[in-house]
Amino acid sequence: MPFGLCNAPATFERLMERVLNGIPRDRCVVYLDDLLVHASDFGGALKNLREVFSAIRQAGLRLNPAKCNLMARDTMFLGHVVSGQGVAxxxxxxxxxxxxxxxxxxxxxxxxxxxxxxxxxxxxxxxxxxxxxxxxxxxxxxxxxxxxxxxxxxxxxxxxxDTPVLAYPYPQQPFILDTDASNVGVGAVLSQREGGAERVVAYYSCSLNRAERNYCVTRRELLAVILAVRHFRPYLLGSQFLLRTDHASLTWLLTFRQPEGQVARWLEVLQEYRFEVQHRPGHRHANADALSRRPCAEGLCRHCQRQEEREGSGPAMVV
Missing domain, CATH: 3.30.70.270 (Reverse transcriptase/Diguanylate cyclase domain)
Structure with a gap:
């Protein structure tokens, strides 16, 4: 295939996906001409390599031995160091x-x-x-x-x-999602418990636009949850996870019986997921803390105040 064609990468990727179509992703990951064949032990690695070599041979393709790194405990893949401990x-x-x-x-x-x-x-x-x-x-x-x-x-x-080594996600185990918001951005941490300790799978953050910066604290905290679950959707959809927040009013907001407007649309997004909400004090929520948190000077905004009046109850803790 000649170099320089705008569709060359997509065409080559489609070819490799077709060649390795019968091999599950938990054995071989492919990105263009980079192949990562992995296993938990030596015997499994040999078996997976035979399967990949056979598929490549049947397709009439060849591998460059000088560019192959076999039976390595860690390797470079797409700008990351992949090892048994995680991704760095x-x-x-x-x-x-x-x-x-x-x-x-x-x-x-x-x-x-x-x-x-x-x-x-x-x-x-x-x-x-x-x-x-x-x-x-x-x-x-x-x-x-x-x-x-x-x-x-x-x-x-x-x-x-000083970046950490991120843990591998295990879909069969529950995830923990910590979210937080400041007046300039939102942040989230996806983690799982491993060996009695929590290990970070990935961090997420994004800046707020001008309109979002005008939201009250409660609404910004809910926006942080929405953006986080959308970003981590491949991990969270279909899995049970724990949502932790340091904003007590957010636990009440998620229990609205008759939401309206923007909050109704956001809560509809959350209906796809299976999770429980846990309030955690701010001093214990530093892993997802954004730049700063400050209470809304006027308490609830008029939208949240109106919703509170409709519900007829104040904040309630959901754990």
């Missing part, structure tokens, strides 16, 4: 981020953000940290490097250096 960032990419000079143009800043964004699931509250840098790339904004930008730049570099 590529040390080479992390070194490049650590040595990245301070951007002097929007183009240089976008290049930096593009690299670190690839590993955003390893960084807690990535969107909130990177918010000053993203604002600098907005259309029509003059490039002006401020102390806030430099602080965000250095914090992102340090966050990439």
């Amino acid at each position: 960032t590529d040390p080479g990419k992390v070194a490049a981020v650590k040595d990245w000079p301070t951007p002097t143009t929007i183009s240089e800043l976008r290049s930096f953000l593009g690299l670190v964004s690839y590993y955003r699931r390893f960084v807690r509250n990535f969107a909130s940290i990177a918010s000053p840098l993203h604002r600098l790339t907005e259309k029509g904004r003059a490039f002006g490097w401020t102390q806030a930008c430099d602080a965000a730049f250095q914090q992102l570099k340090m966050a990439l250096v």
Whole structure:
């Protein structure tokens, strides 16, 4: 296949998917010309390799021995180090981020953000940290490097250096989803219990737009839940999970009998999932904490106040 064709990657990926169609994803993962054949023991690895080699041979394809890494305990795959302990960032990419000079143009800043964004699931509250840098790339904004930008730049570099090893998800075990919101963004942590301890599967965060920043605290907390379950849908749909929040009013909001408007649409989204809600005090909820939390100056917004009057009850804890 000639290089440079815009449809070449999709065509090649379709070919590889067809060649390896009979092999389950829990034995072989393919992305273009990168194959990851894995197993829990040596015998299983041999069996899976024979199956993959047979499929490739029948398709008339060849492998380059110099590019094959067999029976490895850890390997590089799509910019990540995959091992028995979990998934980690590529040390080479992390070194490049650590040595990245301070951007002097929007183009240089976008290049930096593009690299670190690839590993955003390893960084807690990535969107909130990177918010000053993203604002600098907005259309029509003059490039002006401020102390806030430099602080965000250095914090992102340090966050990439100290990234955790993310655990592999086990669909047969329940997930734990921690969510939180601030006045600038939302954050979430997906984890599972392993060996008596909680291990992070992935982090998620995103910035709020101008309209969303005007939501009351309760509504922003509910938005954080909606965005998190949508992002982690492949993990959560069809599985039982525990939703933990540090906002007590959110547990009451999820029990509305006659929701209306935006809240009704959001609660309809949650009807697809099986979960229980648990309130956790803020000092124990640091893993999903966004930049800051502050109570709504006027209490509930008029929408939540009206809903409370319709329901005829105040906040109630659901555990």
